């Protein structure tokens with residue numbers, strides 16, 4: 036051994052001895068009680084623990100590493116590390132449509148791709164907790180194998196208004212559907228030993244003024260609609276963490292609200308994980324600490340100063356800080372980083388892509404299928420519309436995913452043996468290339484993916500197209516994302532060019548007795564009324580993730596029988612939306628206040644109660660087969676503690692399929708207005724062969740009967756007659772049965788908190 040080498044070895048051994056001695060001197064996380072660890076921290080260290088280590092990834096105790104550096108480049112943030120106490124820095128990354136990390140790394144030719152799964156709305160449209168769990172497991176595998184500890188997902192705000200730019204990340208206008216589906220995803224992810232952060236808690240239902248909008252909501256609408264989805268997920272799936280939102284609720288920033296983050300979330304719901312802010316959310320850092328917003332993300336120096344000042348002045352107690360540090364350490368203890376998991380950087384991308392394909396296909400909703408247009412026989416297809424060749428597979432913003440590939444519709448159809456007209460494909464690809472070359476460069480994730488202008492086909496050209504093919508598939512695209520809301524005229528409604536295209540294609544094809552299928556490659560609810568009559572069949576593919584083309588082809592071919600159902604109402608016109616008149620708030624130029632006048636009458640709760648006919652109702656979705664709902668039975672017709680509901684679903688058609696069985700309950704009015712019916716339970720059947728039956732069972736508990744009674748601050752089940760309605764949508768009710776409740780039940784008394792700071796008149800039946 037050379038002298039230099041000997042010197043190095045001696046130096047290394049000395050360093051090891053010093054660090055061992057240090058470790059002996061200090062308590063160690065995982066070995067010593069957490070209290071001991073906290074008491075060994077300096078005040079500055081404690082304060083650093085309650086804020087993230089900055090945008091980008093931390094490599095340890097030191098200053099924040101650059102945006103591209105750190106353990107997992109492209110992760111959204113990390114926590115502070117104190118190696119002296121054995122506290123590592125854990126890694127948090129987005130969600131929710133897949134793990135968002137950078138694909139490229141410095142001096143590394145390997146690419147770190149992740150799977151782009153279908154968006155939240157698409158997953159929810161499956162109404163299938165099994166597939167949602169599998170998607171979660173697949174995400175969990177990628178989180179775990181890429182060295183990430185917590186995924187910032189699922190996102191489960193209520194789709195209050197179709198214009199919300201992030202609705203695509205969210206699940207539904209209904210909290211029960213959203214809550215159970217999100218719970219399934221959480222369980223799937225966390226089964227892999229990594230955590231989730233359900234977001235954005237709460238009432239983050241718009242992007243306009245998202246950093247300061249004050250959502251004014253009644254206590255009842257909060258409890259029944261906006262908090263309910265989170266409550267279900269917290270109680271059912273125990274997410275490791277919750278992310279508070281940017282907005283205020285009734286005058287207080289959610290990240291500064293003790294009532295929301297401690298009284299409701301922890302004391303009432305029993306949440307025992309940690310709460311983090313959304314990135315740079317809120318204003319008063321000491322208030323956030325006090326509220327029980329344990330971790331301030333992504334973390335900035337100014338927070339240390341303000342928190343320290345508050346402690347020194349006595350405005351904030353050190354005990355409150357310690358409480359938050361303890362919660363953070365408890366989560367760190369559970370992480371793969373803490374247990375030094377040797378992640379492979381090699382998740383099972385192949386298997387996960389299969390899961391993405393299954394989920395995307397199961398989330399596709401068949402809106403219309405005149406004369407059994409679908410499934411399509413193996414014939415020649417005129418594949419029209421830019422998105423057919425340049426599909427939107429996800430939204431923009433923090434929910435983007437950097438995938439290895441996207442299967443286009445042409446590829447998907449080709450692989451299943453269809454003959455997609457090559458001349459048309461070439462024309463589109465050329466057109467897309469030209470249009471893209473004149474689009475502004477995308478420089479950040481808040482910049483929307485552009486909707487390219489369509490080819491201006493002449494009627495003669497379309498007649499030729501129709502002559503040369505057997506059927507037209509025309510794809511219409513919409514995309515949205517973080518940072519802005521959608522526009523009514525240019526986005527919710529199709530442009531006149533798009534409507535003309537559908538109309539002209541229909542004219543050309545119908546003149547030759549050929550059919551037109553419209554595929555909606557959309558982020559959320561769009562108008563269908565102005566053009567749906569031209570189409571023979573309509574499929575909603577949503578933003579289906581990287582396996583887009585395969586999933587759509589699976590459904591078009593009948594390889595997969597569509598079984599997705601709408602998770603939000605498609606209205607006849609935008610003005611019908613209950614929040615339309617007051618979205619996104621006032622003053623109109625720069626909204627600061629959003630009053631939730633519609634109260635609990637969100638989505639179908641409004642349309643059904645006020646008899647406003649929708650274009651397609653909540654829960655709607657066709658299949659290539661038909662299902663019978665038979666033999667609805669209740670275990671009793673007088674409710675005591677709980678009630679069992681059973682029925683039989685039978686496949687009455689000639690192909691195998693799955694059905695979503697939806698259970699709604701109509702409650703007696705009692706002392707308060709009630710929606711006509713509310714979803715209480717749902718299940719997706721297994722794949723039923725023609726003639727095959729499945730017995731479906733549900734349990735109804737007292738909490739399912741209860742509404743939130745504001746004057747009593749309690750969930751109350753009112754005495755009277757209840758109707759169980761079982762069906763295939765909120766309007767397609769197939770069987771009903773009634774039962775009675777003799778006396779009111781106070782199911783749960785809760786704290787009187789979060790009352791609106793402004794008086795307003797809520798929508799009511801009177």
Ligand code: BGC
Pocket residue numbers: 111129187234313314433
């Ligand atoms: C988004 C969050 C996201 C966070 C970290 C914020 O802008 O609202 O949903 O998790 O950034 O990327």
